[in-house]
Each structure stands twice: as structure tokens, then as C-alpha cells.
Amino acid sequence: MLLTLRLVSASLYPTQPIQNTVYYSGQSALTSWIDDGTYPPLSDMGGITIQLYCDSDTYLATLAKNVSAGARSCPLDIPRSVVYDGSNFTLRYITNTPYDMIIYSADFRIVVQGDSLPTVTNTSASSVANSTTTTSENLFFQATNTPSSSSGPTPSPTNIAIPPLRPGDVGNIDQPSRSSSSSAAGRIDIEKLKFRVVFILWPALLGVTMAL
Numbered sequence: 112m113l114l115t116l117r118l119v120s121a122s123l124y125p126t127q128p129i130q131n132t133v134y135y136s137g138q139s140a141l142t143s144w145i146d147d148g149t150y151p152p153l154s155d156m157g158g159i160t161i162q163l164y165c166d167s168d169t170y171l172a173t174l175a176k177n178v179s180a181g182a183r184s185c186p187l188d189i190p191r192s193v194v195y196d197g198s199n200f201t202l203r204y205i206t207n208t209p210y211d212m213i214i215y216s217a218d219f220r221i222v223v224q225g226d227s228l229p230t231v232t233n234t235s236a237s238s239v240a241n242s243t244t245t246t247s248e249n250l251f252f253q254a255t256n257t258p259s260s261s262s263g264p265t266p267s268p269t270n271i272a273i274p275p276l277r278p279g280d281v282g283n284i285d286q287p288s289r290s291s292s293s294s295a296a297g298r299i300d301i302e303k304l305k306f307r308v309v310f311i312l313w314p315a316l317l318g319v320t321m322a323l
Contacts, residue, residue: 121149121150121156121212122146122153122156123146123153123159123214124144124145125204125217127144127184128217128219129216129217130217130218130219132220133221133222134200134219134222135189135223135224136190136222136224137190137191137224138188139188140189141185141186142161142184143183143185144183151209156180156206157207157208157209158177158208159177159205159206160173160175160204160205161187161204162203162205163190163202164201165194165199165200167199171194174188174189174202180206191223196223197221198218200218200221201216201217201219202215203215
């Protein structure tokens with residue numbers, strides 16, 4: 112019974128954290144205490160070790176060592192890796208001078224934030240950005256990798272330039288010139304003359320010769 116009384120009897124009385132205190136993971140926090148006038152006084156207490164617990168008896172981390180009781184406060188770094196959103200956390204103030212004693216803080220809350228708990232807004236923005244990037248990459252891939260219909264190289268298009276017609280050319284389209292007509296007529300007369308010589312005049316001359 113005496114040992115139990117010594118565990119809870121000390122002048123160190125935590126004033127921060129209290130029941131409505133909220134600490135944030137990955138950030139600095141401050142714990143503080145006062146001397147409530149009981150034995151032993153803060154001046155007689157040795158260095159204090161401050162530990163973080165959850166569910167009253169589950170050890171999580173040691174936040175500070177050899178803290179002077181007379182300082183009445185101590186900055187703490189709340190670890191991000193070992194905590195979760197909850198309101199069942201406590202601090203333990205432990206010393207062995209002038210005798211072994213443990214002082215408990217009130218239960219308080221820790222909120223996980225930052226990289227450990229991404230917000231919905233950041234997640235949605237990231238998804239939209241990734242979707243836009245993926246769509247752009249797909250469109251670029253389709254535009255630059257369109258398969259050709261044949262195995263051979265795709266011929267490049269040929270540009271055909273048609274000069275404008277002059278006013279004098281409008282009536283001359285698909286109409287032969289006079290010189291062309293005369294040449295064609297001359298060729299037709301020569302062909303007729305050859306035909307007459309071969310098939311009419313030559314047999315007649317041959318017949319007359321044989322008759323003589």
C-alpha cells in the first residue's frame with residue numbers, strides 16, 4: 112500500500128495536456144506542470160523521463176529524458192509513425208529521485224495529418240492531374256503511331272499546281288489548231304494514193320504487161 116501511495120504522491124501536477132488538449136502528429140507540442148505543494152517538492156525531484164502511452168498501458172515512445180522538474184515545461188515532438196487518430200493517449204512522467212514515482216497526465220487526443228493522412232481534395236486533384244496526363248499521352252501516342260494500311264512506306268502526297276487559264280485559251284480547249292488539221296488532211300491523202308497504187312494501178316499495169 113505504501114508503494115502505491117508513493118506512485119501517485121508527488122508535487123508535480125500536469126496542467127498540459129488536459130482532457131480537451133489536441134496534439135498533431137509530426138508537430139511539436141508542449142507539456143507543462145506545476146508544484147501543487149505535496150511531497151516531494153519539484154526542487155527535490157531528479158531528472159524526469161516523459162513517455163507516450165495509449166489505452167493507459169500500451170507504450171508508444173519516449174518523448175524526453177532527464178528533464179528538470181523545476182523547468183515546469185518541456186517541448187515534445189509527437190511522432191508520426193506510431194500514433195493514430197484517437198483520444199486515449201496519456202503521458203507518463205517518471206523519475207527515481209527521491210524515490211521511484213510515476214505521474215500520469217489526463218487523456219488527450221492526437222490527430223494524424225500530413226503525408227500520413229492525405230486529404231480528399233489533394234487526392235482528387237492528384238487523380239485529375241494523372242488522368243489528364245494519361246489522356247494527353249494516349250492522344251500523342253495515337254497521333255504518332257497510327258498504323259498504315261500497307262506494309263510499305265506511305266507515299267507522300269503530290270501537290271499539283273494548275274495554272275490559271277488566259278482569256279484566249281477558253282475557246283481553244285480540246286480544239287485542234289489549223290496547222291494540225293492541215294497535217295492530218297495531208298496524211299490522209301497520201302494514204303489514199305498508196306492504196307490506189309497498190310491495189311488498182313499496179314494490177315492494171317501487170318495485166319497490160321502480160322498481154323503484150
